[in-house]
Amino acid sequence: MPQTALVLGSGLGALAEQVKDAVRIPYGELEGFPAGGVSGHAGEVVAGHIGQTQIVLLSGRVHYYEHGDAAAMRLPIECLADIGIRQLILTNSAGSLREDMPPGSVMLITDHINWSGMNPLIGESSDRRFVGMTNAYHAGMMKSARRVAKAEGIALHEGAYMWFSGPSFETPAEIRMARKLGGDAVGMSTVPEVILARFAGLDVAAFSVITNFGAGMTGNELSHDETKEMAPKGGERLGRLIAAMLQEQHP
Ligand code: HPA
Numbered sequence: 001m002p003q004t005a006l007v008l009g010s011g012l013g014a015l016a017e018q019v020k021d022a023v024r025i026p027y028g029e030l031e032g033f034p035a036g037g038v039s040g041h042a043g044e045v046v047a048g049h050i051g052q053t054q055i056v057l058l059s060g061r062v063h064y065y066e067h068g069d070a071a072a073m074r075l076p077i078e079c080l081a082d083i084g085i086r087q088l089i090l091t092n093s094a095g096s097l098r099e100d101m102p103p104g105s106v107m108l109i110t111d112h113i114n115w116s117g118m119n120p121l122i123g124e125s126s127d128r129r130f131v132g133m134t135n136a137y138h139a140g141m142m143k144s145a146r147r148v149a150k151a152e153g154i155a156l157h158e159g160a161y162m163w164f165s166g167p168s169f170e171t172p173a174e175i176r177m178a179r180k181l182g183g184d185a186v187g188m189s190t191v192p193e194v195i196l197a198r199f200a201g202l203d204v205a206a207f208s209v210i211t212n213f214g215a216g217m218t219g220n221e222l223s224h225d226e227t228k229e230m231a232p233k234g235g236e237r238l239g240r241l242i243a244a245m246l247q248e249q250h251p
Helices: 013-018 074-082 139-152 172-180 191-199 224-249
Strands: 004-008 020-026 044-050 053-059 087-096 106-114 157-163 185-187 203-213
Touching: 004 013, 004 224, 013 053, 013 224, 044 224, 053 074, 053 224, 074 191, 087 106, 087 191, 087 224, 106 139, 106 191, 106 224, 139 203, 139 224, 157 191, 157 203, 185 203, 191 203, 203 224
Parallel strands: 004 053, 004 087, 087 203, 106 157, 157 185
Antiparallel strands: 020 044, 044 053, 087 185, 106 203
16 A cells, blocks of 8 residues: 655646556545646646555645635545555745745755644644644655755755745745745745644655745746746656655665
8 A cells, every 4th residue: 555645736747747557536536625726736646656666646736725725635635644645745836035046946845834824723623633843844754855865966955935825926025024034935835734734643744846036036027837837847856856765765
């Protein structure tokens, strides 16, 4: 049985092509899975293997900004836990807050700031809702990512991902604030999924592909087209890194 699952973000769907003997199931055919989505997000479960390692991919996610539901990915993530998945690797596209981390970079998310004020566990009544987030990102998985990046010659940045609700991009003033508050990258996803995955008892690692500098850092206007165009550039390297991480577990 597969032990690892992967969530693919905007423009990173090409990673799904690496899966061999793939079985593909559109979300629409799975009861309770989120239908519809954003351009650049396919919306299907892909099960198969990369190298020797069995894997389940969630290709496409639902964002908080689509329907105002921070828990939109709860059922898919709980399904993963139910079928025996132990670790979840999340990916996204993000804006950089650091001059030394240009578009095309790959960043290991080592921590996050939930700037949206939303939480996918609002309304959950059991005491399990008080999920500890001190070690939200799994130390062993981060070590493995660093080791593999070094071995593969892939530059791997590290930093804190700051979740803005979107869908509008940030203003230059918000980006100046985000930099002062300790963010290294900004984006509109992933944080609720990390919370849900920890709630479900999964170990988590997460990566950003940097598609642009934050608003106002260059003077250029931001766009989703730019995100989709740039994501595959860093996405290719992130794909190699994740594939190598998987082989490390099952050489
Ligand atoms: N801000 C928020 N989300 C993003 C960005 C950004 O600059 N780039 C890609 N996703």
